[in-house]
Amino acid sequence: MNLKKTIGSWITDRFDVEKIREPINYQLKKPLPPHTGWFHTLGSLSLFLFISQVLTGILLLIYYRPTIREAFESVQFIMTKPYLGWLYRQVHAWGGQLMIIIVFLHMLRTFITGSFKKPREITWISGVILFLTTLGFGFTGYLLPWNQLAYWATTVGTEIPAAIPWVGDWLKTFLRGGPNVGGETLSRFFVIHVIILPWAVFFLIAMHLFLVRFQGIATLDPVGEEKDIGKKGIPFFPHHLLKEGVVFFILLGVLVTLAIVFPFELGEKADPMQTPHAIKPEWYFLPMYQVLKFAEKMWGLLIISLAPLFLFLWPFLDKSRPRNPLKRPLSMTFFVLVLLSLLIFGLMGYFSEKNVKIFNTDYHIDIYGMPHKILPNATTEPTHEK
Amino acid sequence: MMIPAARSESGSASACVSCHEDIWGEVKDSIHAKQGMSCHHCHGGDPSQKDSALAKAPGTGYIGIPDKKQLTQTCGTCHSDVAFMNPYGTRTDQLARYHTSAHGKALFEKDDKRVASCSDCHGYHDVLQVSDPASPVYPFNVPKTCATCHANEKLMSQYGLPADIFEKYKNSAHGTALLEKKDTGAAHCASCHGSHGAIPPGVSEIHAACGKCHINEQSNFLGSVHAGLAPDKKFLQCAACHGFHDIQPASPELFSQSCIRCHTDESPAFLVGKTIQGQVETAEQTFHTQDQNIQSARSEGIFTQDEEAMLSEMKTHLIEMTTKQHMLKEGKIAPLLETIESQAKEINNTLQAKRNSIRWRFLALIPLWIFIVIMVIAFILKYHRMDRNE
Numbered sequence: 001m002n003l004k005k006t007i008g009s010w011i012t013d014r015f016d017v018e019k020i021r022e023p024i025n026y027q028l029k030k031p032l033p034p035h036t037g038w039f040h041t042l043g044s045l046s047l048f049l050f051i052s053q054v055l056t057g058i059l060l061l062i063y064y065r066p067t068i069r070e071a072f073e074s075v076q077f078i079m080t081k082p083y084l085g086w087l088y089r090q091v092h093a094w095g096g097q098l099m100i101i102i103v104f105l106h107m108l109r110t111f112i113t114g115s116f117k118k119p120r121e122i123t124w125i126s127g128v129i130l131f132l133t134t135l136g137f138g139f140t141g142y143l144l145p146w147n148q149l150a151y152w153a154t155t156v157g158t159e160i161p162a163a164i165p166w167v168g169d170w171l172k173t174f175l176r177g178g179p180n181v182g183g184e185t186l187s188r189f190f191v192i193h194v195i196i197l198p199w200a201v202f203f204l205i206a207m208h209l210f211l212v213r214f215q216g217i218a219t220l221d222p223v224g225e226e227k228d229i230g231k232k233g234i235p236f237f238p239h240h241l242l243k244e245g246v247v248f249f250i251l252l253g254v255l256v257t258l259a260i261v262f263p264f265e266l267g268e269k270a271d272p273m274q275t276p277h278a279i280k281p282e283w284y285f286l287p288m289y290q291v292l293k294f295a296e297k298m299w300g301l302l303i304i305s306l307a308p309l310f311l312f313l314w315p316f317l318d319k320s321r322p323r324n325p326l327k328r329p330l331s332m333t334f335f336v337l338v339l340l341s342l343l344i345f346g347l348m349g350y351f352s353e354k355n356v357k358i359f360n361t362d363y364h365i366d367i368y369g370m371p372h373k374i375l376p377n378a379t380t381e382p383t384h385e386k
Numbered sequence: 387m388m389i390p391a392a393r394s395e396s397g398s399a400s401a402c403v404s405c406h407e408d409i410w411g412e413v414k415d416s417i418h419a420k421q422g423m424s425c426h427h428c429h430g431g432d433p434s435q436k437d438s439a440l441a442k443a444p445g446t447g448y449i450g451i452p453d454k455k456q457l458t459q460t461c462g463t464c465h466s467d468v469a470f471m472n473p474y475g476t477r478t479d480q481l482a483r484y485h486t487s488a489h490g491k492a493l494f495e496k497d498d499k500r501v502a503s504c505s506d507c508h509g510y511h512d513v514l515q516v517s518d519p520a521s522p523v524y525p526f527n528v529p530k531t532c533a534t535c536h537a538n539e540k541l542m543s544q545y546g547l548p549a550d551i552f553e554k555y556k557n558s559a560h561g562t563a564l565l566e567k568k569d570t571g572a573a574h575c576a577s578c579h580g581s582h583g584a585i586p587p588g589v590s591e592i593h594a595a596c597g598k599c600h601i602n603e604q605s606n607f608l609g610s611v612h613a614g615l616a617p618d619k620k621f622l623q624c625a626a627c628h629g630f631h632d633i634q635p636a637s638p639e640l641f642s643q644s645c646i647r648c649h650t651d652e653s654p655a656f657l658v659g660k661t662i663q664g665q666v667e668t669a670e671q672t673f674h675t676q677d678q679n680i681q682s683a684r685s686e687g688i689f690t691q692d693e694e695a696m697l698s699e700m701k702t703h704l705i706e707m708t709t710k711q712h713m714l715k716e717g718k719i720a721p722l723l724e725t726i727e728s729q730a731k732e733i734n735n736t737l738q739a740k741r742n743s744i745r746w747r748f749l750a751l752i753p754l755w756i757f758i759v760i761m762v763i764a765f766i767l768k769y770h771r772m773d774r775n776e
């Protein structure tokens with residue numbers, strides 16, 4: 001106890017603690033709206049995953065080498081030699097997947113509760129940028145182990161912007177650092193993944209959180225009719241923080257369990273001379289990839305670039321006042337339709353170029369995601385019309 | 387005598403072709419025609435005469451169809467001429483060697499016209515380069531070419547020679563490598579018997595014939611007790627255990643099968659053979675077991691590079707062992723077997739350690755989740771307690 005006092009007076013002797021105590025207490029005790037529940041923990045879970053990615057990423061950086069000669073081998077080394085190397089590689093790989101899911105769910109939550117509406121448009125926009133940078137982490141990180149899947153998915157992925165008129169080719173070369181995916185691409189993606197994106201996200205999160213705290217968590221009251229929370233609110237500390245603690249522990253357990261039970265395989269080292277069958281991007285890019293297959297290249301590109309544009313502009317397009325989802329039937333119908341189409345295109349992309357059995361009949365799903373019955377005596381796969 | 391340098395008149399310019407157009411059809415794609423040689427270089431005659439009688443008139447050197455002996459001389463005119471053949475990089479001792487061969491001796495000493503001479507193996511009008519896969523003496527085609535005579539039972543019986551050699555060879559280790567696996571490096575007839583100087587290797591030279599390819603086996607064999615045996619035709623060196631035309635891929639089983647032909651099954655020599663057989667078999671089995679072990683570890687998702695490297699070291703020792711066994715000294719094999727066994731143990735241990743570590747990862751999940759459940763319950767209890775206090 002004496003020690004605590006000594007340290008306490010040491011500090012109060014030097015700093016005017018009383019002055020900061022007030023705002024800190026205010027921030028801690030500030031009541032959250034009564035509807036604040038489990039879904040409001042998704043934001044802090046995103047933050048937790050980002051911190052976990054930074055920490056495991058730093059550990060990976062100790063042994064990772066971003067050259068085409070060493071990248072694959074260094075990841076293999078990490079997975080076999082250093083103490084717990086397998087664990088932090090798997091936690092980083094799974095963390096990346098979970099972060100995309102959790103950030104997406106957090107976005108859905110703020111959409112459903114109408115939190116994006118005035119006055120929180122900028123919080124939403126910073127959120128959209130965070131979502132896109134999270135996808136950017138996924139795209140650039142996927143190439144780093146320099147294995148076959150990564151190499152070819154990146155080859156296909158960097159081909160997409162080439163369809164943009166006038167600047168397409170320049171953009172493709174800019175991304176790849178040359179005509180093909182190679183050592184220069186790896187260096188670029190590496191720098192983007194470990195320097196540019198982490199710092200960008202760091203500052204974006206700082207701004208995002210400042211705005212959230214500064215404006216407070218949105219209530220369910222319609223825009224312009226916000227009532228004082230008063231006594232009905234839930235204190236941030238300790239009440240909401242305890243809830244965040246609960247989901248934090250569960251997420252930690254899920255992350256480590258996935259890392260152990262379903263480890264990511266490294267596969268074969270990238271071989272530019274050997275193209276594998278049915279190259280596909282990571283699952284979270286599948287809906288976009290599937291849309292591109294249907295449309296004429298340039299139109300497809302236009303369609304998929306409309307999606308982020310709509311996300312950015314949404315708070316300014318939907319200026320209706322209610323926040324409660326039950327009072328926004330139109331927006332909610334639109335929302336469900338978008339989710340369904342993501343799901344359907346995603347599934348079509350997932351099953352394309354595979355054979356599946358449905359009710360005891362074999363089907364070949366063609367590249368467009370359309371099933372064709374496989375005739376028992378057919379020797380070759382049915383060709384796709386179109 | 388034909389003058390090799392006189393190659394000015396190519397076939398198409400030669401008057402012979404105006405009557406013998408069909409024959410020129412056979413000749414025109416041959417290596418000789420491509421080098422500008424024509425009819426008269428082998429058959430004599432005057433290619434500038436339009437009249438057939440004048441072209442073949444006495445004094446033109448016309449010989450018509452050369453007989454077997456003449457033929458060897460005709461070919462030899464150019465092919466034994468060192469200065470002339472030099473630019474082509476071909477040897478010039480073929481005729482000299484032919485004279486030392488069983489074929490050549492029979493032809494020149496016994497005037498036996500049934501034996502093979504140049505054209506029997508190389509063809510005549512349509513001679514191709516040896517490196518041309520269509521040539522009858524390209525490695526893949528040699529056994530068939532020799533078999534034209536050596537599989538002819540009627541002909542061979544006149545010499546007291548077997549006619550089943552090709553059949554035996556075809557199914558041998560060498561034969562399948564050459565004819566089925568298309569390995570041009572595999573031994574064919576000429577590899578052991580020579581080509582132009584074809585004779586069966588003498589009993590005392592068998593190891594030299596095999597040793598052309600199997601260098602280490604030969605040198606180890608020369609260090610064995612068998613090497614010094616007098617060449618009395620009873621012990622056939624390599625062939626004593628392996629056979630010759632129908633040689634099969636060797637296995638340690640050979641010790642049991644071959645030693646017994648000369649040694650009784652209680653003799654010390656036989657027991658040495660049995661011991662070595664046991665050593666080699668153990669080594670092979672050990673290698674195979676670890677190979678399987680690594681493969682199954684890989685299918686479990688375990689990284690096995692280190693173990694694979696060790697396995698290939700084991701393989702090197704195993705190969706060394708299979709050559710060293712020809713010394714017939716168990717003491718030379720024992721250290722190799724020891725190394726192989728200790729490497730196998732190491733592979734086994736490291737794989738076991740990797741498997742254990744994976745098992746531990748799964749077990750670690752139990753305390754982790756117990757901890758998480760406790761924390762979650764504690765937090766929720768605390769939350770509800772605070773709720774009530776308010």
Ligand code: HEM
Binds near residue numbers: 040116130
């Ligand atoms: C790395 C990514 C992100 C992190 C770390 C993060 C973090 C947070 C945190 C901790 C909160 C407060 C608690 C909560 O509502 O969950 C929050 C609120 C919010 N976030 Fe995010 N966020 C991220 C991405 C996004 C995205 C992608 C969007 C939407 C496009 C978004 C939009 C919002 C909005 C509108 C709020 C205010 C919620 C309200 O007032 O009810 N955020 N964010």
